[in-house]
Amino acid sequence: MKVAIVGASGAVGQEFLRVLAEKDFPIDELVLFGSERSAGRTYKFRDKEYEVKLLRHGDDFKGVDIAFTSAGAGISKEYAGDITRYGAVMIDNSSAFRMDDDVPLVVPECNAGDALNRPRGIIANPNCTTIMMVVALQPLENLSHIRRIHVASYQSASGAGAAAMAELQQQYGEIIAGQPVTVKKFPHQLAYNVIPQIDVFQPNGYTKEEMKMFNETRKIMHSDVRCSAMCVRVSSLRAHSESVWIETERPISVEEAQRALAAAPGVTLHDDPANLVYPMPLDTAGKDDIFVGRVRKDLADDCGLTFWLSGDQIRKGAALNAVQIAEYLIKVGNVK
């Protein structure tokens, strides 16, 4: 298997290297690509050093079986033709193709089979907040159709990339040293703050991030569900959390929901409030599963259930989900 990573120096690119190494993914040959800024850097993978090549138009993807791309929507759009021309499957982390009808949007726990129908050779990896939520929603949807979702997210600095994580840490250092605070990657200072804006505002008053949760959830779950989201940046470093309220067609009891969640692939139930057990980003960072807790009835809705989740945005929210898609294709013999 020849594997390419585009955007190898970014937070997600680096996580691809870790996840692929940990999982013993079948790689005979690995090629790393990046921008002019990162070309020439070297990274270790399974005891061998690999140099990042400059991403350019041409035949560099000839012979590549799977290309994981995470370099932004503009780069994905510009290079998709070069990447897929000779048959490589492009598993794309950007928002470039997510809502295109001829590009499947896949979370293996929900709709792995959609990955098999990819007329353009492209499979899109959903936005991190959507991935994390649908992994927890699928076992509940299997019990009773979810009609409505309300969700508030608590998104860490990592969602804005490696430089943003560094900026958050720098801000705390500057505050402690009594220096002016550097603000480049976020619309406001994030240290000691929460920012009720992720991505840009749309004409309806929601942000792009919030509309991703509405649109992507419907596509992945093949559902008419309506999802109203409020996405907020908080000063945790690398795991996102979400408060979720759902309304189902028939009422689901807390015990029934807990049983379904505990048995679901990709979910770990951490729900023992009497012993102060509930998911928190400090504990879920670096882990593969989405952790769910605080499951309870919605006091405002007889058919409502509410819960809290937390998961590593760079792993399941990005690199791990993409690698799991590739693992599925390998398992069913559908790479080329």
Ligand code: 2RA
């Ligand atoms: C964020 N979800 O947290 C975005 C990244 N895709 O900023």
